[in-house]
Amino acid sequence: MSLLFLALKSLRNRWFSAFLCVLTIGLSSALLLAVEHIRASARSSFQSTVSGTDLIVGARTGAVPLMLYTVFHVGEATNNVSWASYQRYANLSSVSWTIPISLGDSYQGFRVVGTTDAMFQHYRFGAKRALEFKLGHAFSNTDAQAVVGSAVAEKLGLQLGAKLSVSHGLGNVGFIKHDHAQQTLVGVLAATGTPVDQSVFVNLAAIESMHEGFDGSARLSPAKPESNTARDAHEGHEAHEGHEAHEGHEAHDGDAHKPMEAKPPKAITAFFVGLKVRPMALALQRKINDDESEPLLAILPIATLQQLWQLVGVAEQALGLVSIAVVATGLLGMMMALIATLEQRRREMAILRSVGARGHQIFSLLLLESAALTLAGLALGAALITILLAIFADQLAGRYGLFLSANWLSARTLTGLGLIFSTSVILAIFPAAAAYRSALADGLSVKL
Amino acid sequence: MSAVAIHNLQFAWPTRPWTAGSQTSPAPTILKIANFTLADGEKLFLKGASGSGKSTLLQLIAGVLTPTAGEITVLGQAISRLSAGKRDQFRADHLGFVFQLFNLLGFLNVVDNVLLPCRFSKLRAQRALTQGASLTDAASQLLVALGLSNAVGLPNAVCAQAVSRLSVGQQQRVALARALIGAPGLIICDEPTSAIDVEHRERFMQLLLAQVEKSGAALLFVSHDPTLERYFDRTVHLADINQAAPFTEETAQDLVEANS
Numbered sequence: 032m033s034l035l036f037l038a039l040k041s042l043r044n045r046w047f048s049a050f051l052c053v054l055t056i057g058l059s060s061a062l063l064l065a066v067e068h069i070r071a072s073a074r075s076s077f078q079s080t081v082s083g084t085d086l087i088v089g090a091r092t093g094a095v096p097l098m099l100y101t102v103f104h105v106g107e108a109t110n111n112v113s114w115a116s117y118q119r120y121a122n123l124s125s126v127s128w129t130i131p132i133s134l135g136d137s138y139q140g141f142r143v144v145g146t147t148d149a150m151f152q153h154y155r156f157g158a159k160r161a162l163e164f165k166l167g168h169a170f171s172n173t174d175a176q177a178v179v180g181s182a183v184a185e186k187l188g189l190q191l192g193a194k195l196s197v198s199h200g201l202g203n204v205g206f207i208k209h210d211h212a213q214q215t216l217v218g219v220l221a222a223t224g225t226p227v228d229q230s231v232f233v234n235l236a237a238i239e240s241m242h243e244g245f246d247g248s249a250r251l252s253p254a255k256p257e258s259n260t261a262r263d264a265h266e267g268h269e270a271h272e273g274h275e276a277h278e279g280h281e282a283h284d285g286d287a288h289k290p291m292e293a294k295p296p297k298a299i300t301a302f303f304v305g306l307k308v309r310p311m312a313l314a315l316q317r318k319i320n321d322d323e324s325e326p327l328l329a330i331l332p333i334a335t336l337q338q339l340w341q342l343v344g345v346a347e348q349a350l351g352l353v354s355i356a357v358v359a360t361g362l363l364g365m366m367m368a369l370i371a372t373l374e375q376r377r378r379e380m381a382i383l384r385s386v387g388a389r390g391h392q393i394f395s396l397l398l399l400e401s402a403a404l405t406l407a408g409l410a411l412g413a414a415l416i417t418i419l420l421a422i423f424a425d426q427l428a429g430r431y432g433l434f435l436s437a438n439w440l441s442a443r444t445l446t447g448l449g450l451i452f453s454t455s456v457i458l459a460i461f462p463a464a465a466a467y468r469s470a471l472a473d474g475l476s477v478k479l
Numbered sequence: 480m481s482a483v484a485i486h487n488l489q490f491a492w493p494t495r496p497w498t499a500g501s502q503t504s505p506a507p508t509i510l511k512i513a514n515f516t517l518a519d520g521e522k523l524f525l526k527g528a529s530g531s532g533k534s535t536l537l538q539l540i541a542g543v544l545t546p547t548a549g550e551i552t553v554l555g556q557a558i559s560r561l562s563a564g565k566r567d568q569f570r571a572d573h574l575g576f577v578f579q580l581f582n583l584l585g586f587l588n589v590v591d592n593v594l595l596p597c598r599f600s601k602l603r604a605q606r607a608l609t610q611g612a613s614l615t616d617a618a619s620q621l622l623v624a625l626g627l628s629n630a631v632g633l634p635n636a637v638c639a640q641a642v643s644r645l646s647v648g649q650q651q652r653v654a655l656a657r658a659l660i661g662a663p664g665l666i667i668c669d670e671p672t673s674a675i676d677v678e679h680r681e682r683f684m685q686l687l688l689a690q691v692e693k694s695g696a697a698l699l700f701v702s703h704d705p706t707l708e709r710y711f712d713r714t715v716h717l718a719d720i721n722q723a724a725p726f727t728e729e730t731a732q733d734l735v736e737a738n739s
Contacts, residue, residue, distance in 0.1 A: 033598035037587075044586030378581050384543065385578070386657070387571020387599035389564055474543035475576065476534045476669075 034392060038399040041379070045372065049404060052365040056408025059354075059361035060451055061415040066354040067447060068416070068439040070347050076157070076434050077340055080225045081303075081332050083155030085312040088112065088120065088319055089301035091326035095342070098335040100134065101301045104142045104226045108134060111298035116325045120304065125311050128153045130303040133238050133296065136197045138231045141183045143197050145238030145299075151178070153305055156225045167191050167218035175237045177214035180228035184219040191216055197233065224434045239296035304329075362455050365404055369397065369462040373469065380470040394467040401459030405452050413448075480555045482665050482697030483517035483540055488549035489723075490532075490539060508547070509535055511723040515715070517665075522691065522698040524708050527717030533701045536717070537667055540699070541574060542566030554664045571600035575658025575696070579670040582654030583642040589627075592642055593618040593656045596663075603661025610662070621656040625686050648679040652686065659690055666691055668700045672707065684710050 042049045081087075081102045089097045090110030099105040121129040130153055133145035144150075151162050151169040166184075170176035177195050179187075189195075194213040214233050222228055306312055312331060319329035380393055388396075416439055424435045490510040509532045517523050527533045538544040539551055542558045543566075551559045554573050558566055575596070576582075583592045594614050597604035604614065611617030627649060642650060651671055658666050668687070672680045688710055691698045700711065708714050 036598070037584075040586045040591070041584075379584055382582065382584055382595075384567075385541070385570070385576045386596045387567055389567040391564075392599075474538045475541060475578070476538070 034396050034399055035403075037383075038396055038403055041396075042400055042403060048368050048372070052368055052404045053407045053411055055361040055364050056358075056405055056451070056455070057411030057415060059358040060409050060412030060448065061419070063354040063358050063447055063451070064412060064416045064439055064444050065419070066350050067441075067444050068420075068435060070351065071441060071443065072435045073347075074340060076224050077343070078333075078336050079157045080336065081154075081156055083153075083159050083305065084303045084332050085306045085309060086304040086316055086319070086329045087301060087332055087335075088304060088327055088329045091328045094328065094330045094335045095339055097301065097328055097330055098332065098339055101132065101303075102226065102332070104134070104230065108300045110326075111300055112302065112327060113298050113325055114295050116322070116327060117299055117302055120315075120319065121302070123315070125307055125315065126304055127307045128305040130154060131235055131299040132301055132303070133235050133298075134300040136199055136238060138183075138195050138197050139187055141179075141187075141229055141231050143231045143233055143238070145233055145235040145296075147235050150232060154227075154303070156223050156227065160223070162223065162227065163221040165219045165221040167216070170217055170232070170234055175214045176217045176234065178218035178220060178232040179216060180220050180230045181222040182228040183231055189216055189219070191219070195231065195233075197231070197238075235296060235299065358451055359454075361408070362405075362451070362458055365401065365408075365455065366458045366462060369401060369459065370465060373462060373466050376466070377469055377473055380466060381473050381475055384470055384473075385475045390467050390471050393470045394463045397463035397466050398456060398459050401462070402452070402456055405455035409448055409451060481516050481518050481552070482521065482554055483515070483699065484552040485512050485515040486550050488512040488515075488539070488551060489547045490535060490544065491547050493547075508723045510539070510721055512536075512549075512720050513722065515720055517697050517699055519664075520695055520697055522688065522710070522712045523700065524711035524714040525699060525701045525717055526703065526705065526708070526714055527701070528703055531717050532721060532723070533717055534669065537669055537699075537701060540665075541576070541667065542570050568600070571596060572602045573664045575660075575663040575666045577651065577654045577658050577666070577668045577671040580647075580674050582657070583650055585641075585643055587642070589622065589642055589645070589653055590615055590618045592653055593621065593660055595657055596660055600661065603663065605661075607661040610660075618656065618660060621659055621690075622653070624690060625652040625656055626682070627652055627656075648675045648683060651675060651683060655683075655687060655690065659694055659696075662694050662696065664696055666694075666696045666698045668698070670702050670704075671700075672702070673704065 087097060087101050089101060089108060090112055092109060096106055100108050117129070117131055120126065121131075128149060130146060130149045132150075134142065136143035136145070148169045154162055156162075164178075165181060167178070170178055179189060179195075183189065193216040195216060196213050214237065220227060304315070306315065316329040316331065319327050380388075383393060383396075417437075420435055420437050420439060424437060427435055488510060489508055491506045491508045493506070525533065525536075535544065539546055539559075540553060542553075542561065546559050549559075550557055553569070556569060556573075558569055561569060584595070587595070594607075597607055597614055607614055607617040611620050642653065645653065651674070654671070658668075671687070672683055675683055684707065688698075698711075700707070
């Protein structure tokens with residue numbers, strides 16, 4: 032008690048250097064906490080980029096590339112899935128729903144996903160959350176309509192009713208513009224913190240029609256869809272038909288295009304599968320992967336997400352190491368500050384010895400000072416991270432889709448704080464031992 | 480019982496463990512005292528030039544150093560036989576010190592400086608409580624008795640004062656109050672007046688002797704200033720009782736050669 036009183040009084044006397052120590056430890060521990068909290072949040076939001084989907088099926092490639100281009104919209108598919116194969120699996124009795132997607136087009140640098148309204152009914156992310164509309168509604172499947180993610184709407188300042196001209200290819204300025212096939216914006220999704228926010232969704236049929244309209248293939252292959260197509264695809268087909276027949280053509284001044292025969296796409300890029308009975312996923316996966324009619328790959332999203340995170344994890348670990356190094360620097364700085372003052376404090380120690388302070392009490396005094404500085408630093412760090420989270424959590428969520436909870440306390444962050452504290456006390460043994468030795472050697476008289 | 484009793488004391492600085500074993504000659508004996516006694520309540524002037532081993536003797540009596548040979552008894556306790564921790568506790572309980580300079584802790588106010596021994600000794604704290612209604616009150620009373628309230632203002636004002644604002648003479652009186660708090664049996668002063676100018680020295684000595692007398696403690700006052708002799712019951716020249724070879728140019732030279 033007396034020692035604590037002396038330690039605090041002594042620190043107050045050296046308040047500026049003490050303040051700098053506290054600041055150093057505060058900032059470095061806040062950094063460590065921030066890195067850990069962001070890491071944990073990023074991991075959980077990454078792991079829940081897609082949920083509720085039992086299988087993702089695409090042309091045969093690696094599991095990670097398939098995950099990357101279907102869910103994260105990174106990279107491109109090298110091959111497609113034929114419509115026939117898709118139909119075959121979509122109509123299996125064990126399959127509850129499917130979402131076909133067709134990639135490869137872009138709008139102002141954002142990826143265009145050709146799909147059906149099954150996307151808005153069945154796609155899930157996070158804790159099985161469905162896509163919600165901030166404005167408008169899903170495309171109606173009767174017109175050339177589009178739905179955009181929240182980030183797209185915000186960055187491009189899109190209003191409902193805007194006409195989007197989709198470009199072929201993924202560049203910011205598409206090589207070939209499908210000006211003849213403008214899509215009307217009918218819905219804006221609420222932010223999800225997933226790549227959905229960066230996506231433009233259009234009718235799968237519309238994509239197909241504009242490509243065909245462009246290269247003229249529509250006139251060459253007027254095949255009718257089979258009668259037993261999946262409901263979604265069927266509707267997509269009809270939407271396409273309606274669009275071309277009634278509005279699209281007239282709206283765009285003909286544009287040298289004749290009304291086209293509606294037809295299902297020849298191929299899609301990939302499709303998501305939801306099963307009626309979840310444990311069937313492995314069996315179906317094996318079945319698809321062994322499909323002899325077409326080289327396909329089915330992946331379990333959860334397993335592949337984990338695999339992918341391990342790749343990303345290297346950067347995460349590097350970041351963690353850097354923040355640990357920063358904390359270590361802060362603690363070493365404090366130790367140096369304590370050691371630097373010891374020479375000036377020899378007189379103080381001699382006075383304490385003269386009034387009966389024992390050697391171990393001198394030792395404890397230094398440990399207490401270090402502990403007090405560290406505790407104050409950790410408190411500052413905790414306050415900083417709490418304040419920063421309160422201020423920036425919303426912006427991070429909006430801008431980068433990184434959802435950070437206000438509560439940064441976790442077993443790992445608490446362990447981190449405990450480790451910082453104990454490391455600091457252990458490091459303080461050095462100045463404490465130095466003070467102990469010099470106090471015993473000096474005795475009551477210090478020859479300065 | 481005497482306040483201090485020394486028999487056949489010898490002291491040489493211990494050879495450091497990391498130099499022991501080399502062919503260095505044993506360290507020279509600094510103190511060799513056959514007999515020295517300070518009676519209870521006695522006020523003794525120990526006179527000696529600087530370098531004569533005065534500070535070393537005081538540290539031996541304080542229990543900070545231990546004799547190479549012989550025995551030191553302080554207030555009936557053979558402190559040379561106590562463990563280091565017990566010697567520290569004994570010092571906290573029974574000894575009060577005033578040094579030449581820089582007696583006070585700059586980060587404590589006047590009262591906290593005075594009460595410093597009470598933080599390390601329950602005995603001193605208990606005895607201080609018999610001197611005043613509270614520890615702060617006991618400290619204030621001592622400060623007033625030492626004339627500090629007159630110099631700085633109201634007692635309460637001086638209590639909370641930062642020690643750095645005080646003059647050297649005032650600081651020495653605060654140090655004296657600290658030595659006296661909780662009525663230790665022995666007060667040791669090591670050149671306490673040498674930093675005080677002559678006109679304040681007289682006043683300091685009078686206050687010192689009056690308060691020591693009032694407390695009943697024995698006083699061991701070390702100085703090289705012969706003009707202070709007149710205040711004391713008895714004077715001892717350290718050179719007269721110390722049979723060790725005086726520390727001269729010659730011995731210093733030997734020491735340097737021995738260690739080179």
